[in-house]
Amino acid sequence: MSIPDIPLLDISVWRVGSATRRDDLARRLDGALRQSGFLLIEGHGIDPGLPRAIRAEAARFFGLPARLKQRYSAPVGGRGWIRPGGEANAFYGQRAEPGRADLKESLTMGRSFTTGDPATDAEWFAPNVYPAECPDLEALCERYATEVTGLYYELLEACAVALGLARDFFTSRARRSPHTFNINRYPSLAQAGEPLAGQFRVAPHTDWGMLTILDRQPGYGGLQVQMPGSAWADAPYAPGAFTINVGDILARWTADRWCSTRHRVLPPSALDPDEELVSLILFHEADMDTVVEPLFPGSGYPPVTAADYLRERTAAASVA
Numbered sequence: 001m002s003i004p005d006i007p008l009l010d011i012s013v014w015r016v017g018s019a020t021r022r023d024d025l026a027r028r029l030d031g032a033l034r035q036s037g038f039l040l041i042e043g044h045g046i047d048p049g050l051p052r053a054i055r056a057e058a059a060r061f062f063g064l065p066a067r068l069k070q071r072y073s074a075p076v077g078g079r080g081w082i083r084p085g086g087e088a089n090a091f092y093g094q095r096a097e098p099g100r101a102d103l104k105e106s107l108t109m110g111r112s113f114t115t116g117d118p119a120t121d122a123e124w125f126a127p128n129v130y131p132a133e134c135p136d137l138e139a140l141c142e143r144y145a146t147e148v149t150g151l152y153y154e155l156l157e158a159c160a161v162a163l164g165l166a167r168d169f170f171t172s173r174a175r176r177s178p179h180t181f182n183i184n185r186y187p188s189l190a191q192a193g194e195p196l197a198g199q200f201r202v203a204p205h206t207d208w209g210m211l212t213i214l215d216r217q218p219g220y221g222g223l224q225v226q227m228p229g230s231a232w233a234d235a236p237y238a239p240g241a242f243t244i245n246v247g248d249i250l251a252r253w254t255a256d257r258w259c260s261t262r263h264r265v266l267p268p269s270a271l272d273p274d275e276e277l278v279s280l281i282l283f284h285e286a287d288m289d290t291v292v293e294p295l296f297p298g299s300g301y302p303p304v305t306a307a308d309y310l311r312e313r314t315a316a317a318s319v320a
Contacts, residue, residue, distance in 0.1 A: 006225070006236050007032050012043030014154050022161070029155075030162035030258075037246040037259030038225060040238050041155070041213075046147050048240055051215045054144060055278050057137045058107060058183045064133060072129050074108060077180075077314040080129040082106040084187075089205035100199040103192050103267055107131075107183040109141055111149075115176050124178040124288055124307070145181050145282065148213050148242075152179075152284045155211055155244065163254065163295065173290045174210065177306075180283040186221060188276045189268035201265035201277075207247035208313040209285040209306075214243040216279045220269035226262040235263070248313070249285070249306055253292050255299035285310065 009032075013025045032039050061069065066083070074080030076087050085101040109128045114121045130138040156170035163169075186201040201221055216223060216237070223235040223243070235243065251260035268275060286292065288307040 005032070006036055006038040006040055008040040008042055008236075008238050008241060010043035011041050011151065011154060011158075012045070014158055022158075026158050026162040029158050033159075033162075033246055033258040035259070036225060036227075037251070037261035038235065038263075039244040040236065040241040041151070041244055042238065042241045044151050044242060046144075046151070050140065050144050050147075051280055054137070054140045054183065054280060057134050057140060058185070058278065061107060061131045061134050061137070062105065062185045064131075068133070069131075072107075072131055074129065079108060079110055079126050081131075082108055084192075089203045100196055100203070102203060103195060103199060103201045104184050104186050104265075106185070109145070109181045111145065111177075111179045112142060113176070113178070120288060141181060141183075144280070145179065148282045149179065149284070151242070152211060152213060152282070155213075159211075159250075163257075165295075170210070170286075174284070174286050176287045177210075177285045178288065179285060180281075182279075182281045182283070184279045184281060186265065186277040186279070187268065189270060189273040191276070192268055195267040200267050204262050204264040206260045206262055207245060207283060208249065208310055209247040209283050210250045211284050212245050212247060213282045213284065214245070214279060215281075216243060217277045219275050219277045220271045221266040221275060221277065224264050224266060226264075232264070247283070249292055249309060252299070252301045252304070252309075253295060255294035255296040255301070257296060 007028060009025060009028060013021045017025070029039065069081050072080040074082060076082060082105060084103070084105045087106070088101040111125060112128065113125050115125070128138070153171050156174060157167050160167050160169040204226070218237040224232045225235050227233050245263065246258045246260050248260045251258055286306040288305065290306045291303050292306060292309070293303040294301050
């Protein structure tokens with residue numbers, strides 16, 4: 001199977017490099033996002049022990065009986081535990097199939113922030129729900145989300161420069177934005193049983209927002225990216241690097257200059273029936289009242305607020 005051309009970029013260049021090196025990084029970023037919509041980022045400076053600590057603490061929660069986890073139950077887009085079978089991703093415009101719901105469970109959190117507008121805060125900045133059985137999880141997750149959001153703003157600056165825009169074009173429209181932080185547990189084949197035909201750990205889909213920042217584990221049932229011509233390929237993996245991909249809102253904003261590429265997480269594999277994977281995923285957004293209108297002509301996308309687009313996508317992925 002071919003490997004997509006997803007480059008490994010050193011983001012520390014953006015912090016300490018010369019103007020020439022920063023321009024080169026922006027150029028390479030633009031090329032990758034035009035071709036595949038994906039990047040690998042190293043040099044981010046986030047302590048590798050932090051994701052390990054989050055996984056260890058989250059494992060305590062995921063190991064609880066379902067009746068205890070049910071106390072923290074939440075819908076897609078909510079805060080808490082999304083049960084196995086509670087989410088069914090599908091490509092935009094296609095109907096999710098509840099009978100083939102994603103083979104995962106999630107702990108989901110959001111940004112600890114308030115805009116000062118009660119309606120906005122109630123919808124997009126609801127209080128997080130952390131399990132009492134994992135007393136260290138909140139501090140770990142809050143620290144991780146804060147540090148990764150700092151990386152997000154650096155990437156947005158590089159994105160703006162890559163498009164010839166003012167450096168703060170995107171960041172000035174994302175300072176009051178929510179994010180969603182998912183800890184996704186993908187059970188092993190031994191635990192989940194044989195998947196149905198067409199069932200995945202996460203079904204083929206595009207992400208909805210601006211940029212997704214993913215800390216993942218490699219495995220047989222891992223991440224795949226859809227290539228031009230509809231073929232699927234395993235996403236490359238580099239230890240310690242984050243996987244970054246473009247979401248729908250940023251793709252619309254760039255009039256599809258940058259790709260919001262379909263991707264999926266394969267079902268558990270008989271090649272390793274005990275393989276269990278845990279991903280840490282930050283889905284970053286624009287400010288909810290931002291009107292996203294294509295920067296370049298020819299896309300045909302009408303203007304849409306970030307909030308309206310995310311509401312539509314959340315409803316489509318939910319399983320009653």
